[in-house]
Amino acid sequence: MRLVISVVQDQDVNRLLSALMEHGYSATKLASTGGFLKQGNTTLLVGVEDNQVSEVTEIIKETCHSRKQLIAPMAPIGRTINSYTPNPVEVTVGGAAIFVLNVEDFSKV
Ligand code: 2BA
Numbered sequence: 001m002r003l004v005i006s007v008v009q010d011q012d013v014n015r016l017l018s019a020l021m022e023h024g025y026s027a028t029k030l031a032s033t034g035g036f037l038k039q040g041n042t043t044l045l046v047g048v049e050d051n052q053v054s055e056v057t058e059i060i061k062e063t064c065h066s067r068k069q070l071i072a073p074m075a076p077i078g079r080t081i082n083s084y085t086p087n088p089v090e091v092t093v094g095g096a097a098i099f100v101l102n103v104e105d106f107s108k109v
Contacts (some may be wrong), residue, residue: 064095
């Protein structure tokens with residue numbers, strides 16, 4: 001069994017959850033915050049059989065879009081003076097960051 005952990009943008013999460021449910025997958029939605037932008041995003045946990053990983057990954061790819069985001073000048077993007085940004089910086093966020101972990105054991109009690 002595998003655990004697919006995906007960090008997705010909030011704008012994509014409802015469509016992604018609907019698509020996962022339509023295909024019969026269970027998912028857990030966690031509110032999360034990106035370390036770089038310090039903005040909200042969503043982390044989904046999906047426990048699947050090994051042979052289902054590619055389908056879940058494909059659903060995530062189809063549903064989650066990349067978006068460009070500007071970090072305003074002067075905004076602190078870290079805790080040190082080295083992360084000070086004098087000019088606007090454009091970053092491309094998403095589609096999704098996907099991690100696939102081996103699951104040692106899974107049970108429902
Ligand atoms: P954030 O950490 O807020 O990052 C948002 C976007 O900022 C990233 O988009 C990337 O384009 C840019 N970025 C992140 N760190 C950077 C850095 N040190 N220097 C320059 N630009 C940087 P994505 O790569 O699509 O990531 C979207 C969100 O997914 C991230 O939000 C974070 O919450 C999560 N994520 C991405 N990679 C991760 C990883 N290796 N481990 C854990 N979470 C990750």
